[in-house]
Amino acid sequence: MLRGLASSPPAGFRRVCACAPLRWASSRPSLPPPTPPTPPTLLERRPDAWMRVYMELSKSRLSALVVMTTAAGYTMGAAPPDPYVAAATLGGTFLCAASANSFNQLLESPRDAAMNRTARRPLPSGRITPQHAAAWASAAGATGVGTLLVGTNPLTAALGLSTLGMYTLLYTPMKPLSPWNTWVGAVVGAIPPVMGWTAAGGALLTPEAASLFGALFLWQIPHFLALAWMYRADYAQGGYQMVPLTDPTGERTASLCLQYSLYLALLPPACWSAGVSSCMFAVESLGFNGLLLFAAWRFKRNHARGQAHARRLFLASLAYLPIFFACLLLHQERPPPPPPAVTRRPLGVEHLSEAGLLYEEGRNQLREKGRELCLHEHVVHTADDEAAATRACPVVLGKTSSKAASELIESAAGNVTIERSAVH
Numbered sequence: 001m002l003r004g005l006a007s008s009p010p011a012g013f014r015r016v017c018a019c020a021p022l023r024w025a026s027s028r029p030s031l032p033p034p035t036p037p038t039p040p041t042l043l044e045r046r047p048d049a050w051m052r053v054y055m056e057l058s059k060s061r062l063s064a065l066v067v068m069t070t071a072a073g074y075t076m077g078a079a080p081p082d083p084y085v086a087a088a089t090l091g092g093t094f095l096c097a098a099s100a101n102s103f104n105q106l107l108e109s110p111r112d113a114a115m116n117r118t119a120r121r122p123l124p125s126g127r128i129t130p131q132h133a134a135a136w137a138s139a140a141g142a143t144g145v146g147t148l149l150v151g152t153n154p155l156t157a158a159l160g161l162s163t164l165g166m167y168t169l170l171y172t173p174m175k176p177l178s179p180w181n182t183w184v185g186a187v188v189g190a191i192p193p194v195m196g197w198t199a200a201g202g203a204l205l206t207p208e209a210a211s212l213f214g215a216l217f218l219w220q221i222p223h224f225l226a227l228a229w230m231y232r233a234d235y236a237q238g239g240y241q242m243v244p245l246t247d248p249t250g251e252r253t254a255s256l257c258l259q260y261s262l263y264l265a266l267l268p269p270a271c272w273s274a275g276v277s278s279c280m281f282a283v284e285s286l287g288f289n290g291l292l293l294f295a296a297w298r299f300k301r302n303h304a305r306g307q308a309h310a311r312r313l314f315l316a317s318l319a320y321l322p323i324f325f326a327c328l329l330l331h332q333e334r335p336p337p338p339p340p341a342v343t344r345r346p347l348g349v350e351h352l353s354e355a356g357l358l359y360e361e362g363r364n365q366l367r368e369k370g371r372e373l374c375l376h377e378h379v380v381h382t383a384d385d386e387a388a389a390t391r392a393c394p395v396v397l398g399k400t401s402s403k404a405a406s407e408l409i410e411s412a413a414g415n416v417t418i419e420r421s422a423v424h
Contacts, residue, residue: 050128054136057105057122058098065321066097066192072325073196073212076332081200088151089199093192095144096160100167102137106130107172111238117231118238152199159195163188179243182224190216207274214267215324221260222296223317229253229310254300257313261296265289271328281331288323292316 070093074086105112105123109130112118122128141164149157166188174181193212198204225243228235232244244253268285271277295316299309 053122053128054098057102057128057133057136058140059101059105060098063094063097063101066189067094068322069193069212069216069325070196070199072329073193074200075196075329076208076212077197077200077202085152085199088147089156089196092144092147092151092157092160093195095140095147096164097144097192099137099141099144100164102133102140103164103168104172106133106137107168108175108238111176111240115234115238117234148195148199153201155204156195156199159191159198163191163195175240177241179241179246181241182221182228182243185224186217186220189220190214192216207271207276211267211271211274211276211328214270215264215328218260218264218267219317219321219324222257222264222292222313225253225257226299226310226314226317230307230314254296258293258296258300261289261293265293268328275333277328277331278333281327284327284331285324288320288327292320 067090071086071090074089075081078086105121108118109121109123112121113124118124123130123133145157145161145164148160167185171181171185171188174184190213193216194204194209197206197209197212202208228242229244229250232242235242236245243256244250247253265285268277268282268289272279272282292313295309295313299313302309
């Protein structure tokens with residue numbers, strides 16, 4: 001009976017081979033294997049959809065961070081800020097950064113496809129073609145440099161073009177070749193705040209420009225090394241040459257993070273000594289530099305226990321940058337250069353200069369209020385004998401001299417009251 005069952009094919013099946021009576025194949029038509037859905041072309045997308053693709057291709061958050069540093073440099077140099085020049089500076093810088101990031105993704109698309117962190121980017125995922133990406137990057141770069149040239153000055157436009165060229169032609173090709181790409185990228189990333197300074201009329205070879213460049217250069221080393229340690233497996237899979245990939249224990253990576261955090265802590269005192277800021281910038285920097293150093297020190301001590309401390313250092317570096325620039329702008333000491341003369345101004349924006357004047361007035365009031373609340377500034381600027389004020393300063397001698405400082409303030413205030421009474 002079993003043999004008879006084996007010789008009769010079940011319903012809907014046919015015998016494949018006579019020598020193999022137990023092998024059956026379905027006589028029903030087989031369905032073709034499913035094909036993955038092809039992403040819609042750019043022309044088929046709604047405007048909001050392809051705009052999201054462009055912004056993702058441009059790394060909009062990174063470009064916004066670049067614009068923030070440029071705004072700090074411009075604000076440091078412009079008094080009062082010119083809204084037209086400010087808009088041209090920030091808009092042109094954003095387009096240059098968007099172009100550089102787009103060219104970067106265009107060149108790194110095959111490597112991005114091999115990394116989990118970047119496989120869903122527009123080019124590896126097929127949401128945009130290389131031709132579209134190249135057209136967008138070229139248009140953004142040309143528009144950005146042109147905006148800087150027309151709206152600011154040739155020096156700022158040249159800096160923007162050099163940033164775009166170095167990022168695309170030097171930094172990006174260097175990433176799979178040498179771990180030194182991090183330092184080359186730090187040079188490129190330190191130029192935008194200098195662009196803001198020169199757009200406001202500042203000279204290139206000045207202590208202010210050097211301070212802005214040094215701050216961004218030093219900050220990027222612990223920031224990106226911590227990021228590279230967190231994603232070292234992905235970088236290895238993509239074929240990039242990063243410091244953590246040649247440092248299995250993490251000792252060198254953590255040491256470099258701590259080393260450059262120390263260098264960064266020395267920058268505020270250097271700004272004070274160069275006349276860029278008041279001494280209170282150096283004093284206040286003890287707080288935010290101390291937090292960054294603590295995070296780097298924790299990473300140095302616990303680098304072999306996972307990536308939690310690297311992540312804390314990375315997050316601390318993100319919080320560090322806006323605090324640094326806010327304090328630097330608040331305590332800026334050297335008078336800013338006059339704003340550049342702009343001959344071409346669109347109609348209807350003359351009234352916007354009032355906004356710049358209001359901003360400058362508000363910043364000056366904030367600085368004066370801070371000096372009123374600051375014991376050190378009050379003593380130094382009020383006392384007749386500056387040497388005595390320095391001896392009584394609690395910043396120099398600690399909390400034990402607070403009483404002497406208070407007495408000195410009261411004495412100086414009494415002298416001012418007596419002098420005013422004599423005049424009246």
